[in-house]
Structure formats: C-alpha cells, structure tokens
Amino acid sequence: MLEFLPDVLSSLTQPLNMLLLCVGVLIGIVVGALPGLTATMALALLLPFTFTMDSDTSLITMGGLYIGGIYGGCISAILINTPGTPSAIATTFDGYPMTKKGKASQALAAAAISSGIGGIIGGLALLFLTPVLADWALNFGPPEYFWVAILGLTMIATLSSGSMLKGLIGGCIGLLLGTVGISPVGGESRYTFGFSQLQSGLELIVILIAFFCIPEVISMIENNVKSQEGVKREKGIVKTLFFYIIKKPFFIIRSSVIGIITGIIPGAGGNVASLLSYDAAVRFSNDKKSFGQGKVDGVVASETSNNAEVGGSLVPLLSLGIPGAPPAAIILGALMMQGITPGPDLMSQQPGLVYTFLIAFVIANVVMIMFGLMGSKYIGKVLSIPVSYLAPSIVFLTIIGSYAIRNNFLDVALLIGFGLLAYVMKNAGFNPAPIVLGLILGPIAERGLAQSMLLGEASGNVLALFFSRPISIVLMLLCVLSIFLPLLSKLLGSKYDDSQEKLGA
C-alpha cells in the first residue's frame, strides 16, 4: 500500500478534490436531511455532474455525498421523527424523544460524533480487510438471508412498546405489505388490485414517512403544543458527549461490526444495520426501560452502525464488483461511466485510484463530524418555528419526497392514505416500528425462503440445506437465543442480565 502513497498524496492535496469532497459531504447532508430524499437519490441526482470529472475526483465526490447523505438522515429523524433516509429509522426511537425533552442539540451532536466514529471504523475495515471480508460475503446464500431476516424479526419483542400481541400483529401487517407487487421468485403479481404501478411493490420511503411522520404532524397540531423552546445549548456538551461515547469502546465496536457486516451482505442495507444495532444495544443494556424514552445510547447505536455500513457496502463493490447496498450500486454506475469496470481485478489494475478513494473516504468522515457539530448549533432552530407554519411545510416536503422517489402519483396518495391509517393505528396502540420492520425484512425473508426451497428441491432435501451450512446454523441459534433469552432471564431473575451486561457492553 505504501508504494501508492505518492499517487494518493498528489491526488488528495489537489485543492479541487478537497473542495469537492467538502461540497459532496455538505450536499449529502442537506439532501439526506430532507424526508424522502435518500442518500441513493443524492448520488443519483449528482451523478451526471461527475461525468466530466477525472475518475479520482468523481469517486471522491461520490464518496463524500454517500457519507453526508447517510448522516443527514438523522437530522430529520431527531427533529421531526421522520427518517430522512431509511438508514436513520432506529435513530427516531430515541432521537425524537430526546427532542421532545428539549435535548435536540445533544442528540444531534451525539449523532454527528457517533456517525463519524462509525464511518471511520467502517472506512478502516474497508481499507485493511477488504479481501478477507469479500470472500466471507460470498458465503451468504439464500438460507442465510432467510435467517438474517428472521433474526431481525425477533426484534419485534424489543420494538413493541406496550402490548406484545399488537407488536406481532403489526409485524405481520408489515410482512404482508412487503409482499405487494411481483413475487420475487414466482414472478406473479400479488395484491396489486389492478394498479400496475403497484407491481414494483410499496416504496419503503413512502411507507416510512407515512408511518413515522404523518401521525407525528397530526399530533403536533392536535395538542396545540407550543413550539419547543428552541434548542437549549449547554456549554462543553460536545466534549462531554465525546468522552461519554469514547468510554464505551465495546458498545461502539459492536455497533460498528454489526454495521460493517450488514453492509457487506448485498441486499441488507443501512436500515437493517441501524435496527439490529439498536436491538443489540437494548438487549445488552441493564437499563432497558429507558430506551425509547430519549436515551442517548439509542441514537449512538443506530448512527454508529449505519455509518459503518457505508464502508461495509463498498467492500464487495471494490473487491467483487457487486454493490452491497443501493447507493453503492450508483457508485458502481459512476465507475462504469468513467470506463472503469469494478470487478475482481479492480484492486490490481487501479490500485492508486482505489487507495486514494479509501483515504478520502476516511477524511470525508472527519469533515462530516465537523459539519455535523457546527450544524447542530443552528439546525435545531427549525423547531422554534410555530406549528402553524411548521406542520403544513412538513406535509408539503413529505409530498415532494414521496413523489420524487420514483415519480409516481400513486405514491403521494398512498402516503396520505397510509399516514392517516397509521395515525388511527397508533392511537389504538399499534406502534409503527414493528410494521416498518416487517416491510423491510419481509422481501428478504421471502426471497431467501423461496430460493432455499428451490435449491432444496434440486438437492432433494430442504432441511439438509438449512442445517448443513455453518453460518446458517449460527444464525438459527442466534434466533433461538434472541427469542428465549429474555424469557429465561425473567425466570432466573435479574442476575442473568448483569452478567450479560459485562459480556456484551
């Protein structure tokens, strides 16, 4: 790697490259913060501008955008309970309650710091472990996908505040919503009720906004709440938070590892990473009850892992030419436009370019922390806007977002329809989180199940397929543990929890 250092340095010391890196991060943050406009869209929108650039400049800009976009999603998640990108979904669980308590700037600062740390860890994994990790990613076949999805679904237990039964019902509804459209393996359309636009399924972003944002906007006006008293700033908060986070190395590493692994697996993105990491944070904590009430750990867990996922999703891209997540697919497109075909040979053919990109990637994360911390001072001011102006504007922005995602008017109608339904369901005690969880994981589970069945039919034994694969067995055990451990710990009393805490966190 050292022999490429001159190349890397000469490229990175160019003022244009550094400027575009910062601009990329900044635009990414802005676009990511707008509900409905995801990191993927930020990349897609700006892709054409990179065509005329040199290949290193183009890659650096795209990397900055990707990192900024994923971070930006947390801003609207924290301020208005709306994940700006799906990756920020778990950030809403504790971020928004923090805002309600008037601690929005703390949440934003914590998100910036933990995103940056997660991103850097992800970037280092990308820099040093790419070849090892890429081979490992290939071991993920259909049965493993199925079990990852099931493992994710066991989180319903953590996420259904209040009634477990309602949480499970919500999960099933989400899973059913996820089956709308052309079936991934059978190829037939289901539950489209004659709307051809529904063949491609319900758009996750639209459902996310509908279930998280619309009910919140309605609650905003119904209670006649006075707008929050702005955001209180406490001096030295950044320093305090930084040391608070740093003092939990296991916690940070666990969240990052979850993010990196989820990133490497193609088909599971930042949303799954943030959810899994949040779930782990709750399970290993000895203060489970305070999660969901505005605990800073919840924000840290989610943000660390969704930014570590960025690095992870680029691992299979750089080593195998397979994008690990939708935004990585667009970076693949950017490379192809430059006449570079990422594949197994990329590292050996373009080592200078790859290393320049990787180091720029780490730098971009540092830039992102700086922007994030500077911004957290001012961004919170949004909340001091009176509700009579704020609420209609949020609805207006969500309409733009839901339409822009795939230029489909039906999505706008679905947004409002599902939004009103979500409001009623929320009042009837159905938490939106399990529903959205089902929608995210349903397609992964279904594809994994159906493909495993086909593979099993060919080998003559479906069960053997599930039980003969090491990763599959480990995942199955994790599922079983995840379901029964909480029950066991209840039976054995609180002793068990304490020992878990020492092991895990």
Add this chain to the structure above:
Amino acid sequence: MQKVNYNTISSVILIIVACLAIWETKGLSEMSYVFPRTIGLILLILSIAYYIKSMIKSSSSKLFEGINKRKVVIMSLSMIGYVILISLFGFLMASMLFIGWMTWYLQQHNTDKSNKAKIVHASISSISISIFFFVLFRYVFVVPLPSGLLFG
C-alpha cells in the same frame, strides 16, 4: 347495552384483512403464495387471539381520548384535499392553497394577531415556501414534481 370497545372493532377488522389476504393468494403458483399465505394465517391466529383478549379484558379507555377531534378531522380532510388538488392543478398551485389554508386555520385561536395579519402571513408563507422549494427541486435538483390534469 354494553359499549363495544375499539379493541374488539380493530380485531374484527384485522380478521377480515387476514382472510382477504389469504383469499387473494388463490390461483398463484407455490413460489408466489407460500410466503403471503403463511403470514396471512399467522395474522389470522393472532387476530383471533386479540379478539378473545379484547372480550375478556375490556378496557375502559376510549380511542382518541383527550384529543381535539375537530382539528384532527379537518387536518386529515385537508391532506386528502391536497392530494386531489395536486392531481387537478399540479403541485405548485395545490401547495400554495394547502399551505395557505392550513397556516391560516391553525392560527385561528391565536388572539394576538388581527385577522388581516393572519391572512397576510399565511399568504406570504405559502407562496414563498412553495416557490422556494419548487424552484429548488425542479430546477436545481432537476427532480420532476407532480403535474395536474388541468395544468401543470
């Protein structure tokens, strides 16, 4: 007569949804129905459990307690109206109407402002917000925005 509580009503709705979901999978091939049908069945079982639970343990709390229902209904209807307006007049016009109307309506109980001031503020904010974001998305980000049937 004993009042039916909302849990019973929602459980019955859920049972109907589950049955519909299962019914809709008929005629599909195995690979297409295996997953939705299984989920439909689980939902059906859970909903029945929910129904039984709601009968045994009837909660006294009512849906939408302590909520200003009038405001919520008007807000909901306005949002539905907004969608219809977009399909007719296109995004920019509909947004001006919606933001203007909502801002004005939500200020109703504000006694510090005169009626005239409310209308002026509502109009200014609706026009400036709509145009700012319209220009930003349409021309800076080149994101297409919905156009209406009548004009766009």
Add this chain to the structure above:
Amino acid sequence: MKRKFLILFSTACVLFILPACGANADGSESTENYPSESITYSIPFDPGGQSDVEARRQQPYLEESLDQDVVMQYKPGGGGSVGWSELINKDPDGHFISGINIPHIILQPLANDDTGYQTEDIVPVAIFQATPIGIAVSKDSDIESLEDLVKKAKESPGSITAAGSGTYSGHHIALLQLQDLAGIEMQYVPFDGAAPSIQAFLGGNAEVIFGNSSDLIKYQDDMKILAIGSEETFKPLPDVPTFKELGYDMTAGIDRGVAVPPETSQEIIETLEKAFLDILDEDGVEDDMYDEGFEPKRMGHEESLEYIEQKQSEYSKILENVEEN
C-alpha cells in the same frame, strides 16, 4: 374574508390557465419543426445501470444532432413495467422517449395481466445495442462443455441448479429455450438482479449461471463460459461457441432500444431513428461498446417491429409449453 380568498385564488387560477392553454396550442401545431423543446429520455431502471450507460453515451450526440436538450429521467420499478406504462400514456409528440429492453417488453405482458401496457402499444424507434446472454459453470466444476452439462442434466433431471436474474426475464427464457431444445430439465433459481445472482453463483449456491455478456467477461477468470447467445461469435469472447454453433437453434440476449408512445407520427419516428442509428457511426462508439461487453446492433423502426413480433411468437410458444407441463 373567505370571499377575498376566493377572489384571490380565482384570479391566480386564471393567470395560470392562460399561459398553459397557450402552450398547448403551440405544442400541437405541427411536426415540422420537431423537436421544438427539450426531449425527456426516460430510463425505466436505476441510474448507473447498463441501459443508463448506453443512454449517457448517446446523450451528447443526440443533443447535437437534434439541437435540443436531452433530459434523463429514471423511473425504475417492476423490472421496467412502471416506466413503460408511463410511456404509452404520454403525448405522442416525440418529446418523451423511453429506453426499451427486449425480451422485457414482450415477456411482462405475457406473464401478468395487470402489467399496465401491451407489447403492441410500444412503438420502437431503433434497437442499437445488445448484451448476449451466456451460460457458465464454476471454474472448479467437472463440466467442461455444454455437451457435458446436457449429459449431466439428462442423468439426473432437475438436480442441477441454475442461477439467473428474475422470473420471466431474459435469463429465465434462455433457460426455458435451452431446456426445450436439449430436452433437459434444470432447477431455475431466480435472483433479484444480475449482481445478486453472480454473488450466489460465486458463493457456490448454484452450479450454473445465466449471465449477461458484460458480467461474464468481468468474472471470466472465476468461471468457464460454455456458450453464448449471440448470432455470431461474440468479439470480446472469441473462444466461446454460440448456442447455434453447438447445434441449439437459439439466440439469447437483452436487446436495448428506444421507443415512443403509440400514434407518434412517421416523421418524428424517422427523425429519431436517424439520430440514434447515426451515433453508431461516430468514432470509437462501437469499440467502446465491445470493450464494455456489449454488441452493437442497427435496427430501424420497421426492422425492430418485425424483430419484436418474431420474438413474441417464439416466446409465447415457450411459455405455453411451460404452462402445459
């Protein structure tokens, strides 16, 4: 107070309607000065995909020859069906064109009733590029040739797994055609796109893979390519035999072209046809295509229509056979 509002809005409405009507009158004037405004080029897939790569290559040439801006629009969803449903409902004034893929536009309406368009609704302007579909096995496999594969499949029907992208897709139909011609049966496992199917194949989850030429070239060190679906020997893979050379009378590939909404006038179609086909004569365009694993094609409007019709009857026969079994 409310009246004031009404007056204000009705005035605003009138102000907006007037210019809109004017624009309409201009637009339907004639086709002589086509194109009179910027052209929207819709890609029914994600940005950065293979259709996009081609469209981006064409964009500057089109802007020059048509003397108008060409604006790209992405409308992914339903394997392209969402974008094509939009296409057929657009005004046939030539200012909205969309990339098309064959066999997608043929197979989707055949497979599902609610696809939102019929193959006949789509008016092709030109077909300019193709990605032949090839069949490959892992480099560690004991299978050395297509013959070996057919023999093995005959010995144990249904036990060979073949990965591909999507159901009722180009890969799926290629497999069905091969099964039909060779009298064999394999287990097709569809994945959610080309990249996941390659990942699954490299990970050893499937024995055989149906892949696009561009992907096969990228991973040729990790696999043995048994045959390719091009008409003649595929330049970038000179050593790989075609299906036809091996005695299976089939071609397999994804053809890319561009189409306009139904009832577009002949003059507009001709203008666009020339603009698109001329690009292939530009310096370096064909070479770039080969380098990226594509095969240049030159089919005009009439030829494309015939080609689509011929493929349609071919595919509907294959699908009927499948449904009977």
